[in-house]
Amino acid sequence: MSDRNHLRIGMIGCGAIAELYHLPALENLASAVGNTVLVDPNAARLAEMGKRFSVADAVEDYRTLEGKIDGVIVATPPASHFEICKWFLERGIDVLCEKPLTESGSQAKELVDIAEQNGAKLAVNQTRRFFPTYQKIRELIKDGILGELKSITYHDGNDFDWPAATPHHFARGAKGAWSDTGVHLLDTVCYWLGETPTLVESLNDSEIGPEAMATVRLKHGQCRVEIKVSRLGKLMNGFRIVGSLGTIEAVAEEFSEVRVKFHNGRNKVYSCGSRKVKYVDFAKPLLDNFADVVARKAEPTVSGRSTIGTISLLEQAYDESKTYAMPWKSPVKDIGELPSGAQTQQTMRVLVTGATGFLGGRVVEMMMEMDGLHPVASVRRWSRASRAARIGAEVAICDIEDANQVDKAVQGIDAIVHCAKTDDRESIVGGTRNLLEAAVKHGVKRFVYLSTGEVYGPDVKGEIVETTPTELTDRLYGDAKIEAEAVCREFHDRGLKPTILRPSVIYGPFSSSWTSNIATRLQSGKWGSFDQLGDGKANLVYVDDLVQAIVRSLRCDAAQGEAFNVNGPDTLTWNDYFERFNAALGFPPLQKFSAAKSRMRTQMMDAVRLVTSTVVARYQDRLMEVYLQGGPMSRLMKKVKGELSSVPSGAELNGLFSRDVVYCDEKAHSMLGYRPKYSIDEGIAQSVLWLRHHEVIRQGDDRSETYGRATSENFDLPNPNSDETFEGMPGTSRVSEDALS
Numbered sequence: 001m002s003d004r005n006h007l008r009i010g011m012i013g014c015g016a017i018a019e020l021y022h023l024p025a026l027e028n029l030a031s032a033v034g035n036t037v038l039v040d041p042n043a044a045r046l047a048e049m050g051k052r053f054s055v056a057d058a059v060e061d062y063r064t065l066e067g068k069i070d071g072v073i074v075a076t077p078p079a080s081h082f083e084i085c086k087w088f089l090e091r092g093i094d095v096l097c098e099k100p101l102t103e104s105g106s107q108a109k110e111l112v113d114i115a116e117q118n119g120a121k122l123a124v125n126q127t128r129r130f131f132p133t134y135q136k137i138r139e140l141i142k143d144g145i146l147g148e149l150k151s152i153t154y155h156d157g158n159d160f161d162w163p164a165a166t167p168h169h170f171a172r173g174a175k176g177a178w179s180d181t182g183v184h185l186l187d188t189v190c191y192w193l194g195e196t197p198t199l200v201e202s203l204n205d206s207e208i209g210p211e212a213m214a215t216v217r218l219k220h221g222q223c224r225v226e227i228k229v230s231r232l233g234k235l236m237n238g239f240r241i242v243g244s245l246g247t248i249e250a251v252a253e254e255f256s257e258v259r260v261k262f263h264n265g266r267n268k269v270y271s272c273g274s275r276k277v278k279y280v281d282f283a284k285p286l287l288d289n290f291a292d293v294v295a296r297k298a299e300p301t302v303s304g305r306s307t308i309g310t311i312s313l314l315e316q317a318y319d320e321s322k323t324y325a326m327p328w329k330s331p332v333k334d335i336g337e338l339p340s341g342a343q344t345q346q347t348m349r350v351l352v353t354g355a356t357g358f359l360g361g362r363v364v365e366m367m368m369e370m371d372g373l374h375p376v377a378s379v380r381r382w383s384r385a386s387r388a389a390r391i392g393a394e395v396a397i398c399d400i401e402d403a404n405q406v407d408k409a410v411q412g413i414d415a416i417v418h419c420a421k422t423d424d425r426e427s428i429v430g431g432t433r434n435l436l437e438a439a440v441k442h443g444v445k446r447f448v449y450l451s452t453g454e455v456y457g458p459d460v461k462g463e464i465v466e467t468t469p470t471e472l473t474d475r476l477y478g479d480a481k482i483e484a485e486a487v488c489r490e491f492h493d494r495g496l497k498p499t500i501l502r503p504s505v506i507y508g509p510f511s512s513s514w515t516s517n518i519a520t521r522l523q524s525g526k527w528g529s530f531d532q533l534g535d536g537k538a539n540l541v542y543v544d545d546l547v548q549a550i551v552r553s554l555r556c557d558a559a560q561g562e563a564f565n566v567n568g569p570d571t572l573t574w575n576d577y578f579e580r581f582n583a584a585l586g587f588p589p590l591q592k593f594s595a596a597k598s599r600m601r602t603q604m605m606d607a608v609r610l611v612t613s614t615v616v617a618r619y620q621d622r623l624m625e626v627y628l629q630g631g632p633m634s635r636l637m638k639k640v641k642g643e644l645s646s647v648p649s650g651a652e653l654n655g656l657f658s659r660d661v662v663y664c665d666e667k668a669h670s671m672l673g674y675r676p677k678y679s680i681d682e683g684i685a686q687s688v689l690w691l692r693h694h695e696v697i698r699q700g701d702d703r704s705e706t707y708g709r710a711t712s713e714n715f716d717l718p719n720p721n722s723d724e725t726f727e728g729m730p731g732t733s734r735v736s737e738d739a740l741s
Helices: 016-027 043-052 078-089 105-117 132-142 177-193 279-294 305-319 358-368 403-410 425-441 476-494 512-523 543-555 574-584 595-629 632-645 666-672 680-693
Strands: 009-012 036-039 055-059 071-074 094-098 122-125 149-157 198-204 213-220 223-230 238-243 246-251 257-262 267-271 348-353 373-379 394-397 415-418 446-450 462-464 499-503 505-507 540-542 563-566 661-663
Touching: 009 016, 016 043, 016 279, 036 043, 043 055, 071 078, 071 279, 078 094, 078 105, 094 279, 105 122, 105 305, 122 279, 122 305, 132 177, 132 238, 132 246, 132 257, 149 177, 177 213, 177 223, 177 305, 198 305, 213 305, 348 358, 358 373, 358 543, 394 403, 403 425, 415 425, 415 543, 425 446, 425 476, 446 476, 446 543, 499 543, 505 512, 505 543, 512 574, 512 632, 512 680, 540 543, 540 680, 543 563, 543 666, 563 666, 574 680, 595 632
Parallel strands: 009 036, 009 071, 036 055, 071 094, 094 122, 149 223, 348 373, 348 415, 373 394, 415 446, 446 499, 462 661, 499 563, 505 540
Antiparallel strands: 149 238, 198 213, 213 223, 238 246, 246 257, 257 267
16 A cells, blocks of 8 residues: 555656646645656657656656556557556556557456456546536436436537647557547446447548547437547537436536426526536546555546446447448549640659648548549648548648758658648748748659639739739738749749649638638528629639649649639629528528628628727637636627627628629630539538538527537637638638638
């Protein structure tokens, strides 16, 4: 038995979970302060963590700890959990292991047996069992308060942005979202039910690499269970438990109360926690419990044995998984006959910058299915590799502003497609120059630069061709793109002649500005058509058609040194787009606002935008805290945000939506053989399939609610005095992943 007042804890693995969760909690555990031993094979990481936290020692090999510690926290990649936990348990040393305990049920059972044979304790960090609300729900289910359970639906997803220092999350053979997030949801369901349900169906999006999205359906008696997780964006991020007597519906991280809506019309609220608690705060009860376990004053709150059913079901779901039907991404349409002089024989290694974004991600996906092209997905950090990794694409770390990283990434590359998302002039211009310098140095043969129709300015009218002058207009994005185009032309005399593509408005799956945001506005029920103020030309090009133009540019000798507009096949107004999109979503007909009423609504909302953006700028941190805590003020803030997004800004209404301009792409037709394959209706139909699958919109007719809990990413109020409307639209100052590039 160890002394509870003087605990020697080994921290095995010094990655992000140790840095953000375990080590800060150990700093607040009086008995462990100054007694922790760090273990990690990365000496630099050890030194960094040793400086930040109070530790007794730092070593690279966990096998040197025997006799020096009372217990260990294992926070290494899941594939290593079994061997490391086994080593300590065989020596009678208590273990707190990060989730999942192991990747197979047999290994989990073996560890439990080893622990019991050697008098050691095995605990697991299934954090959600520590939530007071989840404990109350388990109690309500057990006591029959909800009656006979009919269904449990639990969905949780976000853009994966865990600050991973290594690529282990995305290596071939690694498990993905189901193991990472799904194990939390699956363990919660098992915990609530008190038993392990039976697998019915397992689906995910893996095409060789670790899955980014998964759906698993289960049954427990008459109760149907659906769990869905995603690394590609927010889902409903909550759960719904339906019983014969009542229903519980809440966001995933509701810590303060459980609200039961009984079917007889009565509601009851069970208060059981605080709104001020954050997820990381649950490291304290976890570590307090483990300290008591090591001192033999308590049993693990989450024992290894209690997770065997979860791990076995997790493994079974992988073993019996099938691939989702994803009609919005496959099959890739034939791009047609290539122009004369096209390069088709040798496989071309293509570095794709911006591969984590809307356009770059689709470029990588489509190239993976094309003969003669080997895409290399360029990402700024490993945590953003989910979309490329799931299809088994090669990934390279490359921040385009870092000349050394760019130089390394470009080695061995035959061509570059530069469509990286960036939001400032230095990134747009300087990043492009870095890529071009490295391309010349390493003998890159092809370079396609994704510019934008914005280079022609916001005030153009009529038919725009490539010879139309590009002039600086004091708008950050368009001006920076003009400068970057000039940088491309500087390299003509150095043997590299980049092809410049100027796409119009890009839409399709994974587009935030022209697909997700528009759908959300339509779902509000307050969007509409805007008379002549919405009769400007939309100039929409479906993302797959733009990728076709990119591929043709890579393969066409005559394209080198040329600039091409790229547009879609249909000429329609913004009012047309809104109405067609709305109909495809199955919503009631749009309201038709007169020009006068449209202006009045916009002027009123622009005044509110100005006030709210000023307040947000001044009190950002405090407002965010209130927003994330939930409660009446949070709901009011969400309502204000929803109202603001449901009315077009002045920049939209008086600019883009009423602009009478068409970007002519006849040059791309004649020189590249470019022929857009997707009509506007077909592109919208594919987008709607994606929107529903990714839960950007609800399945039913309820337009009053949207999925996803409050995050810092979705609390953003526009400033009507700026020239931005949607992210990345023509006439904006901010760039997004679908910013016409």
